[in-house]
Amino acid sequence: MLRITGGKVYDPANNIDGVVKDVCIAEGRVVPEVKGGRSVDASGMVVLPGGVDIHSHIAGAALNFARGLTPENYRRALTFSHTPERRAGLGGITPTTFATGYLYAAMGWTTVNEAAVPILSARHTHEEMHDIPILDKASLVLMANNEIVLDLLEAGEVERARHVVAWLLWAAKAYGVKGVNPGGVVAWKSGKNANTLSDPVEGYTRVTPAGIISSLAGIVDDLRLPHPLHLHCNNLGVPGNVATTIETLKILEGRRCHMAHLQFHAYGGDGWGTIRSEAATLAEHFNARTNLTADAGAILFGDAMTITADGPWEHVLYKLTGRKWGNVDVENETGCGIVPYTYKERSLVNAVQWAAGLELLLLISDPWRIFLTTDHPNGACFWRYPELIDLLMHADRRRECLSRLAPAALKRIVLPDLDRQYTLSEIAIITSAGPARALGLARKGHLGVGADADVVLYDEMPGDRPLFGSPRYVIKGGEIAVEDGEIRPVSQGREFIVRPRFDEGIEDFLRPLFQKVYTISFNNYAVEMERLAGAEVHVCE
Amino acid sequence: MGGKVTCTLGEVKNRADFIVYWGGNPAECHPRHFTKYTLTQKGRFVPEGRKGRTMVLVDIRETPSARAADLFLQIRPGKDFEVLTTLRALVKKQRVDEEAAAGTGLTLDQLQDLVDRMKRARFGVLFFGMGVSMTRGKHMNSAAVLTLAAELNAFTKFVCMPMRGHGNVTGSDMVLRWSTGYPFGINLSRGYPRFNPGEFSTVDLLVRGDNDAALILGADPGATMPQPGIEHLARIPTIVLDPKVTHTSRLARVHITTAATGISAPGTVYRMDEVPLPLRPALKSPYPTDEEVIRRIRRAVAEKPAWTPAANAGMAIS
Numbered sequence: 001m002l003r004i005t006g007g008k009v010y011d012p013a014n015n016i017d018g019v020v021k022d023v024c025i026a027e028g029r030v031v032p033e034v035k036g037g038r039s040v041d042a043s044g045m046v047v048l049p050g051g052v053d054i055h056s057h058i059a060g061a062a063l064n065f066a067r068g069l070t071p072e073n074y075r076r077a078l079t080f081s082h083t084p085e086r087r088a089g090l091g092g093i094t095p096t097t098f099a100t101g102y103l104y105a106a107m108g109w110t111t112v113n114e115a116a117v118p119i120l121s122a123r124h125t126h127e128e129m130h131d132i133p134i135l136d137k138a139s140l141v142l143m144a145n146n147e148i149v150l151d152l153l154e155a156g157e158v159e160r161a162r163h164v165v166a167w168l169l170w171a172a173k174a175y176g177v178k179g180v181n182p183g184g185v186v187a188w189k190s191g192k193n194a195n196t197l198s199d200p201v202e203g204y205t206r207v208t209p210a211g212i213i214s215s216l217a218g219i220v221d222d223l224r225l226p227h228p229l230h231l232h233c234n235n236l237g238v239p240g241n242v243a244t245t246i247e248t249l250k251i252l253e254g255r256r257c258h259m260a261h262l263q264f265h266a267y268g269g270d271g272w273g274t275i276r277s278e279a280a281t282l283a284e285h286f287n288a289r290t291n292l293t294a295d296a297g298a299i300l301f302g303d304a305m306t307i308t309a310d311g312p313w314e315h316v317l318y319k320l321t322g323r324k325w326g327n328v329d330v331e332n333e334t335g336c337g338i339v340p341y342t343y344k345e346r347s348l349v350n351a352v353q354w355a356a357g358l359e360l361l362l363l364i365s366d367p368w369r370i371f372l373t374t375d376h377p378n379g380a381c382f383w384r385y386p387e388l389i390d391l392l393m394h395a396d397r398r399r400e401c402l403s404r405l406a407p408a409a410l411k412r413i414v415l416p417d418l419d420r421q422y423t424l425s426e427i428a429i430i431t432s433a434g435p436a437r438a439l440g441l442a443r444k445g446h447l448g449v450g451a452d453a454d455v456v457l458y459d460e461m462p463g464d465r466p467l468f469g470s471p472r473y474v475i476k477g478g479e480i481a482v483e484d485g486e487i488r489p490v491s492q493g494r495e496f497i498v499r500p501r502f503d504e505g506i507e508d509f510l511r512p513l514f515q516k517v518y519t520i521s522f523n524n525y526a527v528e529m530e531r532l533a534g535a536e537v538h539v540c541e
Numbered sequence: 542m543g544g545k546v547t548c549t550l551g552e553v554k555n556r557a558d559f560i561v562y563w564g565g566n567p568a569e570c571h572p573r574h575f576t577k578y579t580l581t582q583k584g585r586f587v588p589e590g591r592k593g594r595t596m597v598l599v600d601i602r603e604t605p606s607a608r609a610a611d612l613f614l615q616i617r618p619g620k621d622f623e624v625l626t627t628l629r630a631l632v633k634k635q636r637v638d639e640e641a642a643a644g645t646g647l648t649l650d651q652l653q654d655l656v657d658r659m660k661r662a663r664f665g666v667l668f669f670g671m672g673v674s675m676t677r678g679k680h681m682n683s684a685a686v687l688t689l690a691a692e693l694n695a696f697t698k699f700v701c702m703p704m705r706g707h708g709n710v711t712g713s714d715m716v717l718r719w720s721t722g723y724p725f726g727i728n729l730s731r732g733y734p735r736f737n738p739g740e741f742s743t744v745d746l747l748v749r750g751d752n753d754a755a756l757i758l759g760a761d762p763g764a765t766m767p768q769p770g771i772e773h774l775a776r777i778p779t780i781v782l783d784p785k786v787t788h789t790s791r792l793a794r795v796h797i798t799t800a801a802t803g804i805s806a807p808g809t810v811y812r813m814d815e816v817p818l819p820l821r822p823a824l825k826s827p828y829p830t831d832e833e834v835i836r837r838i839r840r841a842v843a844e845k846p847a848w849t850p851a852a853n854a855g856m857a858i859s
Binding site: 059061064065067068069071074077079080081082083084087088089090092094096097098120121123124127128131147189190191315318319323324325326327328329330331332516517518519520524528 | 544545547548549551552554555556577578664695697698700714715716718719720721723724729731732733734736809811815816817818819843
């Protein structure tokens with residue numbers, strides 16, 4: 001039992017905006033009242049719900065590939081020494097599993113969604129998530145280039161495709177469905193891509209990227225999954241791609257969808273020399289479509305690691321940068337590409353990217369529909385979120401940064417004209433309440449009675465020093481996980497998974513197909529429930 | 542140079558029409574490779590099976606694998622790097638002197654023919670064995686193979702994969718990577734992971750005699766390490782966990798017999814393409830599993846007074 005007294009509470013989901021009140025905790029949940037137990041004096045502090053990251057890459061085959069690809073990056077990484085309570089690890093651009101848990105928690109984030117899991121290696125992803133301490137986790141499986149699904153769409157068998165998607169989700173013990181460059185990744189297996197939405201995908205005659213997007217969004221809605229289709233649009237990173245993004249918004253009319261890392265899809269121009277930010281145009285279209293949510297995928301200057309299922313894009317990036325290139329094509333399902341990248345202030349393209357991320361966050365008017373992410377580790381590392389929050393809350397900080405950009409860049413962005421400054425309550429929405437709602441996690445992102453007791457306490461510092469980044473206390477599931485910057489031993493986090501409805505007979509369809517196209521046996525494909533640490537199953541009715 | 546362009550083995554089965562094995566002898570070392578993944582299977586885009594695929598073997602001697610090859614290219618020992626670099630030059634249409642090729646054991650025409658075949662492939666794959674990665678040039682050879690495959694993607698689809706073996710070596714590599722950031726050669730003596738192959742890798746530690754104890758799991762270094770390393774293992778307290786008697790267990794101070802994983806103990810094994818497979822025991826064993834033994838050792842160690850770098854005031858921690 002725990003009582004947090006005297007803090008100024010920001011709980012936007014319950015319309016509480018800086019009210020001094022007590023938060024009472026018992027058995028891991030927020031309760032109306034407690035008698036006895038420990039009390040934390042929070043006077044002079046602000047109290048927020050624990051952070052929720054809707055799109056990050058923290059575990060799995062691709063990230064582990066990236067770790068192996070760049071051992072040199074760890075030379076400059078933060079080190080975590082082994083103690084009786086804490087496991088050893090390394091921070092840096094691609095933190096190790098244990099360090100990931102400590103770094104997120106120490107920053108005040110308590111729930112993280114791993115956004116790209118191939119089903120074939122889902123077992124591995126769960127093993128890694130098992131080794132991420134403190135945090136609650138969820139994961140999304142890659143489906144928009146799954147050849148079994150695409151073959152069914154080609155044959156017009158949407159009904160059966162729905163059962164297959166549901167079966168695959170349960171086999172992977174995942175929480176939702178991710179689409180990455182629909183049709184483009186499967187085309188990459190023949191060295192091609194999918195640059196237009198209406199032309200047939202390489203190797204198919206009827207299936208188009210547009211068709212994949214609308215079918216998958218529909219299937220996810222029909223299955224009543226708590227989180228809508230999580231979409232990485234076609235033409236990521238390419239100058240002029242805003243047209244594709246807007247076309248995608250139109251395809252999604254009448255469907256729910258979460259648009260991932262929108263910054264990477266908001267460019268105008270027709271080449272690297274003419275690239276400009278079209279965040280304003282995209283925000284205008286997005287504002288009008290309340291069926292959608294998005295995360296920023298903002299970039300910050302410095303070193304990053306691009307990791308995506310978008311294999312063809314990473315080949316482009318390899319050719320552009322000449323740096324190391326990792327690529328893994330996953331049989332029948334997806335691909336993956338990895339290239340280390342450094343965003344530079346003096347680079348015109350990078351300056352446009354930096355501005356576009358902030359512009360989207362400032363121009364999308366409803367904070368409940370745009371969330372703070374850097375598509376970690378693609379745009380910047382998650383542990384740099386406090387820098388982004390600082391930029392959102394202080395227009396003068398943005399001006400300071402703008403003054404360091406190449407003058408040519410200023411003509412291609414609208415950021416200098418934007419004066420909006422985020423309030424603390426809005427920050428609580430884009431970092432916690434909003435993403436929790438979009439993920440359909442009813443007990444996350446707020447401090448109402450019945451909520452998971454994930455609470456963050458910051459010293460209130462008026463003036464210009466940053467508030468975020470070093471919370472005084474982080475409480476996870478009612479236990480104190482961080483106290484004055486020190487990690488404390490707490491219980492292992494949970495994993496959220498869904499159990500959608502499907503016809504059990506679908507296995508009879510899948511089994512012979514498996515023998516033909518896979519190299520592992522059907523019986524070894526589905527992840528066993530025992531592999532998961534503390535699974536919480538959401539049954540979709 | 543650097544990076545790795547690869548795929549899972551199902552992609553090879555479904556798509557590869559051009560397969561190169563380099564510095565390896567899969568017929569004897571990975572006997573199911575041809576039949577399960579690379580040659581005889583009918584794939585989704587290779588419906589003819591073996592007839593739809595071309596296999597080239599590159600090695601320093603004619604091994605039994607050559608019988609399965611459409612083309613065998615014998616190169617001089619220790620010339621892998623030179624051959625690979627020449628191929629990279631030819632791929633980029635750079636001028637190569639006939640003499641430069643002469644020392645490799647192959648003619649320029651043979652090399653040009655290989656490059657043409659690689660470029661003509663619809664989906665090419667290059668498997669490389671320890672004949673490349675563990676001979677003179679070592680990691681530079683591996684880097685050259687990996688770069689050749691990466692650069693071929695400017696012309697066609699091409700991937701690359703090391704022919705790993707020795708039990709669950711890939712699994713160990715995977716777990717160490719996610720828990721410490723590094724695949725092998727890791728030193729935890731400062732309390733956090735440090736990596737330096739050549740300094741902290743097992744063979745170097747043993748040969749120099751740096752370590753004063755050894756716990757060996759799922760490996761038989763007594764059979765493969767250089768003699769000074771083996772002698773060091775015999776000198777220090779060596780503890781071996783193994784289901785059977787091995788070269789290492791014979792020279793160890795303690796051998797704890799454990800249940801064989803995959804036969805009488807459950808677990809996970811990673812294939813060479815990093816795909817994890819569950820292991821389900823078919824038999825019962827009177828012996829404990831490796832995991833059980835390690836847990837019991839850890840519990841016993843935990844009962845001793847704490848020794849951690851953080852608790853040890855004399856040690857500098859960065």
